[in-house]
Amino acid sequence: MQRALTFLILSALTLFASDAIQGEVQKQGLNMSAIVMFFIFVGATLGITYWAAKRTKSAKDFYTAGGGITGFQNGMAIAGDYMSAASFLGISGLVYSKGYDGLIYSIGFLVGWPIILFMIAEPLRNLGKYTFADVASYRLKQGPIRTLAAFGSITTVILYLIAQIVGSGKLIQLLFGLQYEMAVVLVGVLMVLYVTFGGMLATTWVQIVKAFLLLAGATFMAVAVMAHYDFSFGSLFSHATELKDASIMSPGKLVSDPISAISLAIALMFGTAGLPHILMRFFTVSDAKEARKSVFYATGFIGYFYILTFIIGFGAIVMVFQNPQYLDMAKHAVDGKFPILGGNDMAAIHLSHAVGGDFFLGFISAVAFATILAVVSGLTLAGASAISHDLYASVWKKGQVDGMAEMRVSKIATVALGIVAIILGIAFEKQNIAFVVGLAFAIAASANFPILFLSMYWRKLTTRGAVIGGSLGLLTAVVLVILGPSVWGEIVMGLKDKEAVAAAIFPYKYPALFSVTVAFVGIWFFSITDKSESAKAEQEAFEAQFIRSQTGIGAEGASEH
Amino acid sequence: MRKELVEQIKNDPNYQELVAKRSSFSIILTVAMLVVYFAFILTIAFDPKLLGTPLSSDSVTTIGIPIGMGVIVFAFVLTGIYTKRANSEFDDLANKIKNSVKDN
Numbered sequence: 001m002q003r004a005l006t007f008l009i010l011s012a013l014t015l016f017a018s019d020a021i022q023g024e025v026q027k028q029g030l031n032m033s034a035i036v037m038f039f040i041f042v043g044a045t046l047g048i049t050y051w052a053a054k055r056t057k058s059a060k061d062f063y064t065a066g067g068g069i070t071g072f073q074n075g076m077a078i079a080g081d082y083m084s085a086a087s088f089l090g091i092s093g094l095v096y097s098k099g100y101d102g103l104i105y106s107i108g109f110l111v112g113w114p115i116i117l118f119m120i121a122e123p124l125r126n127l128g129k130y131t132f133a134d135v136a137s138y139r140l141k142q143g144p145i146r147t148l149a150a151f152g153s154i155t156t157v158i159l160y161l162i163a164q165i166v167g168s169g170k171l172i173q174l175l176f177g178l179q180y181e182m183a184v185v186l187v188g189v190l191m192v193l194y195v196t197f198g199g200m201l202a203t204t205w206v207q208i209v210k211a212f213l214l215l216a217g218a219t220f221m222a223v224a225v226m227a228h229y230d231f232s233f234g235s236l237f238s239h240a241t242e243l244k245d246a247s248i249m250s251p252g253k254l255v256s257d258p259i260s261a262i263s264l265a266i267a268l269m270f271g272t273a274g275l276p277h278i279l280m281r282f283f284t285v286s287d288a289k290e291a292r293k294s295v296f297y298a299t300g301f302i303g304y305f306y307i308l309t310f311i312i313g314f315g316a317i318v319m320v321f322q323n324p325q326y327l328d329m330a331k332h333a334v335d336g337k338f339p340i341l342g343g344n345d346m347a348a349i350h351l352s353h354a355v356g357g358d359f360f361l362g363f364i365s366a367v368a369f370a371t372i373l374a375v376v377s378g379l380t381l382a383g384a385s386a387i388s389h390d391l392y393a394s395v396w397k398k399g400q401v402d403g404m405a406e407m408r409v410s411k412i413a414t415v416a417l418g419i420v421a422i423i424l425g426i427a428f429e430k431q432n433i434a435f436v437v438g439l440a441f442a443i444a445a446s447a448n449f450p451i452l453f454l455s456m457y458w459r460k461l462t463t464r465g466a467v468i469g470g471s472l473g474l475l476t477a478v479v480l481v482i483l484g485p486s487v488w489g490e491i492v493m494g495l496k497d498k499e500a501v502a503a504a505i506f507p508y509k510y511p512a513l514f515s516v517t518v519a520f521v522g523i524w525f526f527s528i529t530d531k532s533e534s535a536k537a538e539q540e541a542f543e544a545q546f547i548r549s550q551t552g553i554g555a556e557g558a559s560e561h
Numbered sequence: 562m563r564k565e566l567v568e569q570i571k572n573d574p575n576y577q578e579l580v581a582k583r584s585s586f587s588i589i590l591t592v593a594m595l596v597v598y599f600a601f602i603l604t605i606a607f608d609p610k611l612l613g614t615p616l617s618s619d620s621v622t623t624i625g626i627p628i629g630m631g632v633i634v635f636a637f638v639l640t641g642i643y644t645k646r647a648n649s650e651f652d653d654l655a656n657k658i659k660n661s662v663k664d665n
Contacts, residue, residue, distance in 0.1 A: 100626075103629045110632075114591075114640050117640050117644070260606075261606040262603075288655075289647075293648070299637050307630065307633060543567050550580055551655045553570070
């Protein structure tokens with residue numbers, strides 16, 4: 001462990017050192033405060049990992065941090081999983097460029113949370129152990145259900161990872177002037193270290209630390225912006241509309257037609273409730289009570305964060321937009337518009353400089369990097385658990401395996417996922433990957449969520465219904481995304497916006513309305529027509545499962561130490 | 562779980578009360594969230610100009626701003642209401658059921 005840490009720190013130092021030498025000939029200057037704060041953060045997280053490694057002795061520790069995380073801590077960690085660099089920079093960038101549309105978008109991400117609390121959190125905690133497949137396969141056949149659930153998890157995780165890693169490579173390249181490939185390798189190596197050595201305990205605390213830093217930094221920016229306008233939203237908005245135009249105060253083109261609106265809403269709501277790295281967090285708390293508190297705090301933090309990003313987006317309009325310091329002169333010279341350096345997603349980063357100078361820019365840059373590391377670690381752990389707990393221990397070894405062997409497989413899977421993430425991150429550098437997060441949500445909503453939800457609440461669900469319906473949902477989601485505007489229109493035909501929609505075989509960007517319907521109808525039909533003996537037994541087992549899900553009798557507790 | 566135990570809990574009035582109260586409460590709150598959110602998003606889809614109405618004639622702030630912020634606060638408040646009731650009333654019932662099982 002220590003040797004690995006030393007190696008990492010040394011190699012990271014060389015990366016920066018070599019870059020510092022080339023730095024003078026590059027356009028991006030090195031931000032020393034960013035680098036110093038980055039090293040402080042990496043040092044602190046490696047310290048957390050070292051501390052967590054000593055406490056991670058059993059498989060339960062590895063997957064669930066021993067089950068001893070409190071509701072408040074878990075709420076912070078869940079919020080941290082959700083507040084990725086993509087959502088911090090992306091949503092504030094969207095508010096910066098489109099105004100009100102950014103708020104509509106972030107509200108869509110939030111409303112899934114109350115529903116997770118009312119429907120999913122408690123039964124999930126009461127029935128599961130390490131992964132959501134534990135719950136889905138509780139009374140159904142382990143082999144097929146876990147295979148499908150693991151497949152859904154791994155696909156979701158890899159798609160999400162690609163989006164995060166490619167985004168992180170570009171961000172780090174921009175902020176620290178580090179080469180893209182180096183940045184991707186650095187992120188990949190650090191996340192593998194956190195997960196393999198520190199397991200869920202390290203992953204959770206890294207996430208909590210980062211969530212705190214991100215909320216603190218974003219709060220500072222929002223307060224600094226509001227202080228300029230004597231804390232009057234009215235004057236902030238009127239100044240912003242003077243610089244841009246009045247359209248930023250009302251809904252724009254984000255929600256164009258009712259079908260897309262409903263489909264996006266379903267993808268975000270049900271997709272959130274089907275994300276394996278989020279679901280896994282519910283097993284880190286001691287009981288259903290703490291699970292509920294987790295969602296309550298998480299919803300509060302996430303809602304607060306979205307209000308901050310809205311203020312930050314408007315702050316960027318008044319302080320960054322048309323500010324010659326952040327103007328991309330080369331592009332401005334061509335079309336006379338006011339593009340900012342690095343594109344709209346850099347609005348929050350530039351604003352941090354505008355309100356707090358080089359030092360605060362360094363802080364926010366380091367926090368953005370920390371965010372990426374924390375989120376990819378959670379994803380990797382969820383993917384590795386699906387491989388080790390669901391596929392290896394439950395499907396392949398039929399549960400006849402001890403915790404240590406399972407944990408070892410999990411660590412191997414983590415390293416493998418890290419390598420896959422690095423390779424894909426480098427392969428997708430120049431690709432248009434705007435569709436992958438949408439696809440991840442669509443798959444989570446269409447395959448993971450229906451199986452999970454119906455296994456908890458529908459007595460008549462059978463293995464046949466879940467496997468066929470879930471697979472149909474997954475397949476429909478993938479096919480419709482490929483035939484839709486983002487892949488067929490933009491990538492295959494090379495078109496944009498309206499032309500891409502017109503050229504696409506399937507005209508909607510978000511397939512969830514259709515694929516989720518296919519999944520539910522498929523599961524329903526193939527369950528009620530299943531007259532086999534095993535189906536009967538599965539339906540009879542519902543009562544006992546439902547009692548446990550409602551009362552917590554027999555549920556997994558926290559570990560003893 | 563043994564068959565007799567399942568039967569016993571199933572017939573426990575505390576259990577029946579817990580399931581009835583919790584499911585109706587969850588459903589009411591879920592519907593409340595869905596109604597508010599879909600009303601918001603479908604208003605935008607069908608009549609995008611409506612939320613662009615200024616708060617007053619001399620203001621650039623539109624009614625969409627407080628409404629949007631309101632949806633965020635509403636979601637948070639709902640989770641608070643549920644958590645409060647579930648962590649007291651529902652957990653008390655669940656504990657009663659657990660204790661009655663222990664006695665046997």
